[in-house]
Amino acid sequence: MEVPGATVQVVPDSFECEATNKGRALEWARQSISCDREFVLYLDEDSHITEFGGFPDADIIQFNEYPRQTGSLITYLCEINRIGFQVEQRSFPRLKIPLYAWGGGLAVRTSLEKTVTWDYETVIEDTLFLWRAFKKVDRDVSFAFIPDRVSNQAPPSIQSMFRQRRRWIAGSREDNNILSLDRILMYGIRDLSWSMTGVIPVLAAVTFLPGIDIFFSEPYRIISFILLGFMYVWIMIGVLRYRPTARIAVATMVLAPITTILHSIGALWGVLSTPDTFEVTDKIDESSRSEESNAEQN
Secondary structure, eight states: OOTTTTTTOOOTTTOOOSHHHHHHHHHHHHHHHOOOOEEEEOOOOOOOOOOOOOOOOOOEEEEEEEEOSSSHHHHHHHHHHHHHHGGGGGGGGGGGSSSSOTTTEEEEEEEHHHHOOOOOSOOHHHHHHHHHHHSSSOOOOOOOEEEEEEEEOOOOSSSHHHHHHHHHHHHHHHHHGGSSSHHHHHHHHHHHHHHHHHHHHHHHTTTSSSSSSTSHHHHHHHHHHHHHHHHHHHHHHHHHHHHHHHHHHHHHHTTTTHHHHHHHHHHHHHHHHHOSSSOOOOOHHHHHHHHHHHHHOO
16 A cells, blocks of 8 residues: 555554554554654544644644535535534533544644553544543643544445444443443433434424324423424534535535434434444545546546
């Protein structure tokens, strides 16, 4: 494999550690590749840095996520919805332990990485590194969220998105035993609310069925539309944070009930059934797509 402007390293089959899959690769790199810089920046294979104003003085630095469309328009709109819900990341530096990390745009102080290591078996190595850093290190660990954007591919299909969400939520539930009871309860409530968000459009739609007033009273209708209003608030936040084209913004708002349901299905799947294997989210070869598009235009 050759990557222009980069030195490619391959994890040998003989390397063994507690970590598996992507965590194993990160741990091999930590042990085998020398680094004399203050920070190590981790990017996924589909990550593009679009903005960078430098690192603040913090141990762990989270970049802002900026999904880009690849295959499915619906999954792209789901990602814009998710950006709205992830506005909570702005508060993470003030929390005792941040809720999660996104490894597609994560910088770690080299000295902290050597102390914590990636040598831990999990399917969400980025979030577990964050949790372990705040639990393991005998000093105050600092976390920073910066607005600089790192662009990443939206899942190319609905099935890929379901599997991705399932892995995220199942991994956090499976490995949250390293946290205190109050954190575990908070995560449980958060995961349950995420997985059940898709019920909100259904509750509102039920109020329009003929004869529904026989079974439900007016307070049910009021509560349903209040919940629907909250859903649209979060989606509007996603649109304002993402700043898409007018066409995409309109599609996001119009299809919000559908994308909200789809966004929660994978989370509900993860709550009900933990995956047995690590599944990598499919990526699209954008270079070949760009060449095909240029050929069509010519």
